[in-house]
Amino acid sequence: MSERRCSEDDDRSSLISRLGSDSPRPRMKYGGMFCSVEGAFENKTLNFESFSPQTQRRRAARPQPQITNHPDPHSMSLDCGRKPEYPERTHADTGRTCRLQKVKVLAGDRLIIKGGKIVNDDQSFYADVYVEDGTIKQIGENLIIPSCVKTVDAYGQLVIPGGVDANTNLHAPQRGMNPTDDFYQGTRAALSGGTTTIMDHVLVEPGASLLTAFDQWREAAEEKSCCDFSLHLDITRWHEGLCEELEILIKDQGVNSFLFFMAYKDKYQSSDSQLYEAFGVLRDLGAIAQIHAENGDIIDEEQKKLLFLGITGPEGHILSHPEEVETEAVYRAVTIAKQTNCPLYVTKVMSKSAAEVIAKARKKGIVVYGEPITASLATDGSHYWSKDWPTAAAFVMSPPLNRDPSTPQYLTSLLACGDLQVTSSAHASFSTAQKAVGKDDFTLIPEGTNGIEERMSVVWDRAVSTGKMDENEFVAVTSTNAAKLFNIYPRKGRIAVGSDADIVIWNPKETRTVSAKTHNLMVEVNILEGLEFRGVASVVISGGRVVLEDGKLNVTKGSGRFISRKAFPDTVYKRIRARSKMAEARGVPRGNYDGPVHDVISVPKLVPPTPTTRGPTCPKTQASLRNLHQSGFTLAGNQVDDHIPRRSAQKIVAPPGGRSNITSLS
C-alpha cells in the first residue's frame, strides 16, 4: 500500500498519513490501534446528516441512524467501547457458504457483511457492515445485531460502495430507434458489473417540454429499472422560455445537471451565445452544466467532404470527428464556463488532448470536471477500419474512440492523478440491425457503445492492478466523485452509517473475459470482446438486497428508486459562490467627457446592419445633431493641405464653454 501511494499527489498524502501504512495487515481484534482509526471514522460518518440537507428530507420516513436512537434495536450505531446489549451473535460460522440464514424480513433484508476490507475514497479499514432496511446501520467490529440475519462473507475481498455510472443512455432514441438495452436490461447489466446507481440522460427533442420528457423518462425508469437511478436533462434547443421549467426541475424534481451539445449541427447544437446564456442561468440555479464537446460546424463540413469522396463506411465517422475537433470544443466550453463562472462537466473525454485541456484548465483554477468512459479507457479507434462492417459500426460513438493506441493509458493516468474525476459508461447500445441503418452512409449509424457492465472492471484492471491508482482512488473515480459532484453524497458513494446499502464486494483476484455470449446485455456485439479484466464484483447489494451472488443475478424489475438531487452541490459550488462575490466588475468614476465629438456621418450603409447587438442599451450615436464643438475640417476626399501635418488642427485650444482638463492630453 505504501508503495502505491508514493505516486499520489501531495494533497492526498496528509489524508493518507492518518491511516498509517498498515491497512493490509491482519486486523487487530481488540486494541488501541484500531480504536483510533475507528474513532476518526465515526466523526466522519455520524454527523454527516447535519451538513447534507438533502438526505434528511428524504430519510424522514426512515429510522434515523443516530446515536440518540440507541433504544431502537435495529438501528444501532457503533459506539466505541460500548458493551454489547445483545448476548451473542448466532451465526458465527465463517465458511464461504454462509449465506444460509436467509430470513425474509419486512422490507429489506438484514445483512451482515463480515470480514471484508471496507474501502472508501479516503481510507480503507477492516470492519463488518450491518445493513437493515436498505441502509447501512452499523460498521465496526463485533457488532451487536439481531439474530436471523443473513451473513455475507467477504473475507479477503474489498467492500466498496456501489458504483455510480454518471452517463447512460438507456431510453434515448436515435433516429426513432430505441436502444437495445432499455432500463431493465441496462440496469441489470449495471448491477452485474458492480454499478448500483445510474444517471441516465433525458434527451429532450428540440422544442419539446423538459418536464414532459422528464416525466416520461422517470416513468419508464421506475417501471423497469432494477437499481437506483437519477436523471440528467439534455437541452437541445436553448431559449429563455426554458428558465421556468429549469427552475421547476431543479427545485422540485431533483435534477441538478443539464447537458448541452456543441455538436450535431442543425439538430441539437447550441451556439456560443446560447451556451453563455444557459450557463449563466444554470449557475444562478445551482446546477451543473454538462457539455458534449465537439465542434459541430467542422464535423458537418468534414462529413460532407468525406461522403463526397465516397467514404461511407464507419471509418468515415472517425475521419469526420478528428481529435482536435473535440479538443477545440472542450477549450471553448471551458472558456465560456470560466466567463460565466459556471461549473462545467465534460462528458465523454475520448482523447489525450481533450483530457489535457481539462487538466490545464483545472490548473488555472477553473471549475471543470472530465469524464472518461469505459470505451475510452479500454480500447482505441483502430477498429473503425475493421473489415467487418458490424464490428466497425459497433464502435461508432461521438466523440469517437481515438486512433492513438496510447490514449487509454494516458486517460487512466490522468484519472489516477485526479485531473479527470469520474468514470462512466456512456452506454447506448444499438443492435447490428439498427446500426445497419447507416450501412451506406456513416452519418446515419446510431451512435453509442456498451460499457455499463464492464466499467468497474476496466478501471480496476487498467488502473489499480497496474499500480497507477490505489483502491481508494478506485472508489473515488467509480463512485464517490460522481456522488459528490451530483450531490448524492454521502447517501451514495460511501460505506458509512446512514448511507444507502449499495455495496459491492469486490474480488480483485478474479478475472473475467468479456464476450457478447456471456454478457448481460441485449446487444450482439461487445466492443470489448475477448478482453480479459482483473477485478470482478462477486457480490452486489443494491438497496439492501443481494442482487448478485455466486454469479447469479437476482434482480427485481422496477425496484429502482428515483434519486433526486439538490441544487448547489457543495463540492462544486463552494468555489463558485466565493468567486461570484469576488468577480464584481466595477467601472471607473470619471467626469463627463466634454471635449469635441466627431460627427457621425449619417449614411445608412456605414452603420452596422444590426446595431442592436453592438450597442444594445444605448441610443444610437447622435447622427442628426451637429456638434458645435467640432473643428471645421472634414475627412472626406483630398484636401489642398494634405501634405501639412494636421495634428494641431483638431486640437481645441479654447473650446467654447471653457477648457476642460479631461481633454488635455499632454
Added chain:
Amino acid sequence: MSDCRREWNREDELPVYLAGPIATGPNQRKSYGMFSSVEGAFDSKTIDFDNYAVGRKGSRTPRSGSRERVLDSGDPAGKTSSEGREGSLTDSPGEAEDVRPGVVVRYPSGMESSNGESERLLIKGGRVVNDDQSIYADVYIEDGLIKQVGENLVVPAGVKVIEANGRMVIPGGIDVNTCLMKSHLGTQPADDFLQGTKAALAGGTTMIIDHVTPEPGQSLLEAFERWQEAADKKACCDYSLHVDVPQWDETVKEELELLVQDKGINSFQVYMAYKDLYQLSDSQLYEAFSFLKQLGAVALVHAENGDVIAQEQTKILRMGITGPEGHALSRPEELEAEAVFRAITLGNRVNCPVYITKVMSKSAADTIAQARRRGCVVFGEPITASLVTDGSHYWNKNWAKAAAYVTSPPLSTDPTTPDHLNTLLASGDLQVVGSAHCAYSTSQKAIGREDFTLIPEGTNGVEERMAFVWDKAAAMGKMDENQFVAVTSTNAAKIFNLYPRKGRIAVGSDADVVIWDPDSSKIISAKLQQSASEYNIFEGVECRGGPALVLSQGRVVYEEGQLQAQQGAGRFIPRKHFPDYAYQRIKIRDQAKSKQGVTRGMYDGPVHDVFATPKYVTPSPSAKTSPTSHQPPPIRNLHQSNFSLSGAQADDFVPRRSGHRIVAPPGGRSNITNLG
C-alpha cells in the same frame, strides 16, 4: 573563383544589369583571404535567389506589364507606363537630398529621368544585417535596386556615398498590419496613407501592408480599387494590401479568385468577432479556409469569440459601466485564446495556413506556440502596443487617454504580457511584428463617450514599431540583430511572398534600406511624431534605437530627423499566391494526408426499419427538429426477430442475444455478418 564561375554560368538567367558588376566584384576581393570565405557564402546565398524564390520571378512578371517600373528589361518605355506614380512625381520635384558628407554626383544616364528620383548610392562601411547573418560590406544601389554587396566594389564614378561608420545596414521594415483607411461609423482614421506612410518611414518601415476593410455587402473588388487609388495618390512608401472578408457567400468567392489571380493579393482577413457585423460562423470559416487554401492565400484571422463578447458587452452596459474599462472587461484574455485555438483547429482541419493578427495576450501567444509545436502551420503577429504597454490604462481617470488605448483584442491587463510576447518573438514562436496602426482623433473616439462599444478601435504604432522591438528585445539581449531583422521585416516578406525582393539586403532586392543606430535614444511624444493623431499611447516612454537614415526605393527619405518623403511615391507591390514559406508544408501534407476508405463487402445482414418518413433517412436540418416518439415502424422487417422494445416482455429474463442472429439468412450466409 569557383563561386564566381558559378555566377557567370547563371548569367543568362540573371537580369542584364546584374552581370557586369558581379563579374568584376570578386576579382578585386581576392586579396582579402580571411574575409572572402564569408563573402563567398554570402554570394552564393544571394546571387541565385532568383532561382529558388518563385515568388520573386512571378511577382516581377506582372509588374513589368502593368504599372511597375520595368527593371528586367531596362526599357525606358516600360517605365513611362507607371501612370499613377509618374504624375505624382512631377508634383514634388527636386527634393533636396544631401546633408551627409560624401560625394553626390548625378550620373547623366540616358535611361534615367531628370527628376532626380533615382540615384546611385553607395553605403560604405556598414554592417549588413540580414536575418541569417551579419557581414561587413558596402552596398551599391542604383535604380532603386541593390546592385552590389561586398568589399571594394567597383562603382561608377560620381555616386553619392553614405558613410555608415560601422552602423547596422538592415532591410527596411515591413509593417504587415495597418488600417489607414478603415472607416468607423463613417469617420476615417486621423492618419491616412500620407500621414501613415510618412510616420512609417520616419520609424524605419519602408513598406506597409494595409487592410482593405469593405463593409458587409460591399464589393471586395471595388473596395480594393478604392484603397489602391487612395494609396497610389498618397502613400510615400511601397505598400501592399490585405483584403478583409466581412461576410461569406458565393459572390465573395469569385471576387477572391479575381483578387488572387489578377490583383496580386494573397492574404485575406476573416473575423471571429464583431457579432452580426463581420463575424463568420465556424462553418463559414471552414469554407473560407478551404477556399483560400485552394487559391493559395494566407488566412488572416481576427481571433476573438464574438458571441461571448456580445453577451459580455450587454452585461457590462447593463451594469452601468460605459467607459473604456468596459472594453477591456468585455473582452477578457480567455476569449482571445479560445478563438485562436479554434482558428488553429479549423486551419489544421482544412490544412490552410493561418495567420493570427494582433496577438495581445500571453495565453493567445502560448496557444500559438503550442500549436506550432504540434506542427500546425500558424503564424502569430504581436503588435507594437502589445509589445510595449499593457491594459492598465483603460482604467485611467482621463477618458480621452483611456479611450486612446481601445483596440481589439484589447491590451492585456497583465503587466507581464509585453515581456512574455517579446520572449516568444525572440524564440521564434511568434514571427512578425505589426503595428495595427489605426489612429483616431480624440473627437472621433468620443463618439463612444457614453458607450464603450462605439469607441472606434485602434492605436498608433507604425512609427514606433521598429524602435520598440529593438528596445524591448534586442537591446535587452533577448534577440540578436539578425532575429530583429527577421521579425521586423524578413519573416513578413517570406509569409506574404515578397521575399527576397523585400526583407533582405541582397543583390537584386529593392533598395529599401535602413541604417540603424542602436545607440540613439528618444522619448516618444505626440508632439514629435509624424502621425496626425493627438495622443500617442506610448507617450513619455523612452526608447533606445532608431533609424539614422532610411532609403526607400533607393532614395533617401529620412536622414537625421529630416523626413523627405514624397507623396505618391509608393508603389503597389503585388504578391503571388502560394508563398513558399507558408505553403510548402501544406502542399506536402495534402499529398500525405489523403483519406482512404476501407474496402468492404456490402453489408447484407438485417437492417433495422426506420420510419418511412424522410426525416430519419436524410441528415437534412429540417428533419432533426422533429420529436421522436415510440411508434413502432410501419413496415415490418422480415429479418427482424419478433420482439419489440416497447414495454416489458414476459421473457425479459431470457437473454435475447440469439434473437438477432441470423443463422441462415435468405440468400445464403455471408461472412460479413458473422459476429462470432
